[in-house]
Amino acid sequence: MTTADEQDRTTQLRFDALIEADEKIEPRDWMPDGYRQTMIRQIAQHAHSEVIGQQPEGNWITRAPTLQRKAILIAKVQDEAGHGLYLYSAAETLGVGRDELNELLHTGRQKYSSIFNYPTLSWADIGTIGWLVDGAAITNQVMLTRTSYGPYARAMVRICKEESFHQRQGFEIMMQLAAGTDAQKAMAQDALDRWWWPSLAMFGPPDADSSHTEQSVAWKIKRETNDDLRQKFVDMTVPQAAYLGLQIPDPDLRWNEERGHHDFGDIDWDDFWEVVKGNGPCNRERIANKVRAWEDGEWVREAAVAHARRQAPSVNPTEQTDHAMEVAR
Amino acid sequence: MSYDVPRIEGEPDATVTGQPDGYPLWEVFVRAARGLNHVHSGSLHAPDAETAARNARDVYTRRAEGVSIWVVPSTAIHASDPDDQDVWFDSDKPYRHPTFYDIPEEVGHM
Numbered sequence: 001m002t003t004a005d006e007q008d009r010t011t012q013l014r015f016d017a018l019i020e021a022d023e024k025i026e027p028r029d030w031m032p033d034g035y036r037q038t039m040i041r042q043i044a045q046h047a048h049s050e051v052i053g054q055q056p057e058g059n060w061i062t063r064a065p066t067l068q069r070k071a072i073l074i075a076k077v078q079d080e081a082g083h084g085l086y087l088y089s090a091a092e093t094l095g096v097g098r099d100e101l102n103e104l105l106h107t108g109r110q111k112y113s114s115i116f117n118y119p120t121l122s123w124a125d126i127g128t129i130g131w132l133v134d135g136a137a138i139t140n141q142v143m144l145t146r147t148s149y150g151p152y153a154r155a156m157v158r159i160c161k162e163e164s165f166h167q168r169q170g171f172e173i174m175m176q177l178a179a180g181t182d183a184q185k186a187m188a189q190d191a192l193d194r195w196w197w198p199s200l201a202m203f204g205p206p207d208a209d210s211s212h213t214e215q216s217v218a219w220k221i222k223r224e225t226n227d228d229l230r231q232k233f234v235d236m237t238v239p240q241a242a243y244l245g246l247q248i249p250d251p252d253l254r255w256n257e258e259r260g261h262h263d264f265g266d267i268d269w270d271d272f273w274e275v276v277k278g279n280g281p282c283n284r285e286r287i288a289n290k291v292r293a294w295e296d297g298e299w300v301r302e303a304a305v306a307h308a309r310r311q312a313p314s315v316n317p318t319e320q321t322d323h324a325m326e327v328a329r
Numbered sequence: 330m331s332y333d334v335p336r337i338e339g340e341p342d343a344t345v346t347g348q349p350d351g352y353p354l355w356e357v358f359v360r361a362a363r364g365l366n367h368v369h370s371g372s373l374h375a376p377d378a379e380t381a382a383r384n385a386r387d388v389y390t391r392r393a394e395g396v397s398i399w400v401v402p403s404t405a406i407h408a409s410d411p412d413d414q415d416v417w418f419d420s421d422k423p424y425r426h427p428t429f430y431d432i433p434e435e436v437g438h439m
Contacts, residue, residue: 028411041342046332078391085388089372097350098374109343111334140332162392204335212336277337305351308376 019220024150027093035219038212039149040094041110042221047087048105048112052286054080056120057129065123072169073126079166083159090151106291114272115202117280124177124184124191130170132192132199132237138163139233140203148220171240178244185245192241193249200264201272203230234262350374354403355381357388359395367399375400 011030018025025031031039054077061077064070088098104110115133120126141163145156177188204226207213216222224232234253241248252265274280336342352374358367370389375381381400390398409417423429432439 026411028408037342040345042333045334049332075391078387082388082391085373086371092354092372095347096345097348099350100345100348104343104345113332113334137332202332204333210335273337276334301351304376304380308380311377311379 019148022220024153025148026150034215035221036094038216038219038221039152040091040096043087043091043094043149043152044096044101044104044110045112047084047091047101048110049116050080050084050087051105052112052116052290055286055289056116056118056282057126059120060123060126063123064126069173076130076166076169079162083155083162086155086158087152090149090155093151102294106287106294108278108287111276112286113202114275114280115198116286117275117282118194118198119281121194122187122191124174124187125195127170127173127177127188128191128195130166130168131174131240132170132195133202134163134166134170135237136199136202136233138167139229139236143222143224143229146220146223174244174246178246188244189246192246196249197267197271200230200234201267201269203227203233205269205272231261234264238262352376355385355400356403356406357381357385358399358401359385359389360397361395363396367397370394372403 012032015025015029015031015035018029025035057073057080058077061070061073064073088101091101092098101110105112115136120129138160141156141160145153145160147153147156174188177184204210207225207227210226213222213225217225238248238253250265252263254263256263275283278284353376354372354374355378356372357370359370360367370385373381373384373388375384378400382398385398385400389395
């Protein structure tokens, strides 16, 4: 065995030992190329999802029913932008820049969660997104706070704290509508009817069809499988719907005493794959909006760089550090 | 799982080249309250220090997480090598800790 081989073996063993011991992998640690690529892909798509996720909700900012609701919705949409930034930062530690990820999103070479390709047709959709979509996201993201890549796990901790506000404000919107007039109740039910199945599909294909799950679980990137998370979400949500007096649109949904879980009907995976492939109701609109916002912002970015250049002395890294050290002392 | 978009059969993953970004990277430190240290919160890109601080406010302190922010160019940070961890940070000196010493109970709190 050559020295280089021995070196490779040692670093691989150290990586394996860290994973085995439930320790985090940090940016400057050696990691297998497959691990790095999987992490980049997953974190980038998660970031893209947060950024695109601003659009369906942003759609209702100007039409929020009260000033308070408007302020809440703006805060929530701003959070989504923040979540995207935390995640791009995490991706960046793996050696991929933000501009490049932006470019990959704009050209469709990287995707975002399909859930954001459905339209928000009524105010009840804003409640339902908070309740179901953010609820599903929390189920997934709580698991991800234990993911093996340190920067991703840390971003998730921060995001989960804020996500709880998103879910609760959504459920509160639903409570108000469900306790309202017949028309408001009908609006809440209609939103649930449209968002229920896409929310279940959000967890991804059944474990039997997820070829990459096994490796991700071995690397402790994923700590639970799609089906397990989906089941957890259904069990959590059924009593909430009952509290609201709304009907989950699934005739096969019932409590299974033996399993200790709810059974539920088959998800329309053909529809899911159509949306993933780019043929959902809003795929083109979402990307077109994103690209337009980026292009419209070009002059702002240029102006910012020109301003920074004029202020050059204040961005001198050495001076900055001296100043920070001085403050530290 | 949510946000992890499954691969379409036959579709290759995007390859990333690691091209550098336009704006410099800044590390953000936030002081949660007077009397506490500034603690590292994360990083962001910005064209200059002032914009970096302003954006750091929006990104890292939306819920009153801080009363003061530092931004430092990431290039100004010199880090120890993770491979040197064992040499740098030895953990075999238990006598540096108070619990190493057995003090009889009758002596009282010490």
